[in-house]
Amino acid sequence: MEIDRPALAAFLRRRRELLQPEDVGLPRGQRRRTSGLRREEVAELCHMSTDYYARLERERGPQPSQPMIASIAQGLHLSLDERNHLFRLAGHTPPVRGTGAVSEHISPGLLRILDRLDDTPAEVVTELGETLRQTPLGTALTGDATRYTGPARSIGYRWFTDPVTRELYAPEDHAFLSRMFASGLREASALRGPGSRAAHYAELLLARSDEFRRVWEKQEVGIHPHHVKHFIHPEVGALELHCQNLLDPDQSHRLLVYTAVPGSESHDRLRLLSVIGPQALR
Structure with missing residues (x-):
């Protein structure tokens, strides 16, 4: 599978815009103009640098690894189906789901x-x-x-x-x-x-x-x-x-x-x- 950079960037931007600060335990603040979360807030939730995350939204940078995609999926509070979609956009096979597998993706x-x-x-x-x-x-x-x-x-x-x-x-x-x-x-x-x-x-x-x-x-x-x-x-x-x-x-x-x-x-x-x-x- 190959990375689909435009689709990956669009999906990340949309998911970020849908999340509000209170959805992830962050204060809203008084002078907030951003629709949804800021890039630096998402980067912090995903345990990565703001520059790295911003490059993904701009269709740039190296192909993210599977652990990095898993971290982004968790930081953006994605469902399992959304997580799997993110894996495919990044050019990876989603983690196996089934009775024998133990998922570490928190709902x-x-x-x-x-x-x-x-x-x-x-x-x-x-x-x-x-x-x-x-x-x-x-x-x-x-x-x-x-x-x-x-x-x-x-x-x-x-x-x-x-x-x-x-x-x-x-x-x-x-x-x-x-x-x-x-x-x-x-x-x-x-x-x-x-x-x-x-x-x-x-x-x-x-x-x-x-x-x-x-x-x-x-x-x-x-x-x-x-x-x-x-x-x-x-x-x-x-x-x-x-x-x-x-x-x-x-x-x-x-x-x-x-x-x-x-x-x-x-x-x-x-x-x-x-x-x-x-x-x-x-």
């Missing part, structure tokens, strides 16, 4: 909700516990969980291979969390099949972790997360947070939102964490 609906939760810890995760996007307060609570690569992107994998992961959780919950992560991985492996990423993670953990092997041998399934989670934050201390989740069944993504009971000590500590900000955890 526009979940993104719109997440963009409005600036004052709340929240994150979008895959069925394997891979964090795709966090709110600023979500990053302050658990650290930047999007920075990991490879199998370490999954919190279940990190739980059994990186002792630092457990420091954020109350010790009395560790045994249950070990069973929960193993149970979830077993169910995902059965759902996605032997050649899936879930099955690969299980194989790696069986080779690396004695604890995982012991828990895995119990053949447990159906162990679901508790609605109340207990964190031990290095800056603000113990936090008892209620976790609400919104499922996107088409993508197998969950939006997790953490709140504290108003007037509780955890509520006060969560407010303090919002002042400290993302720098609280590195």
Whole structure:
């Protein structure tokens, strides 16, 4: 497939013009003349330079890579069909869709909700516990969980291979969390099949972790997360947070939102964490 520069540029311009600042969690400002988002705003959402994005809209520059197109699709809040169209315009085959594939493209609906939760810890995760996007307060609570690569992107994998992961959780919950992560991985492996990423993670953990092997041998399934989670934050201390989740069944993504009971000590500590900000955890 070859890149269709005129069609790509026209599609990007139109999608940018349709998005409003409030759609993506940005302030509108008082002197806004642009119809839709500015190029620099889209570039920031897509994690690229303004010059690079502007050249695409002007039918110039190199052919964007598949990861770059995926980033643009996410930044512009495209649907899966729109994302696939963008891939084709850029001269690439769209990512495979089907029961055996795990998509990392967050739906526009979940993104719109997440963009409005600036004052709340929240994150979008895959069925394997891979964090795709966090709110600023979500990053302050658990650290930047999007920075990991490879199998370490999954919190279940990190739980059994990186002792630092457990420091954020109350010790009395560790045994249950070990069973929960193993149970979830077993169910995902059965759902996605032997050649899936879930099955690969299980194989790696069986080779690396004695604890995982012991828990895995119990053949447990159906162990679901508790609605109340207990964190031990290095800056603000113990936090008892209620976790609400919104499922996107088409993508197998969950939006997790953490709140504290108003007037509780955890509520006060969560407010303090919002002042400290993302720098609280590195």
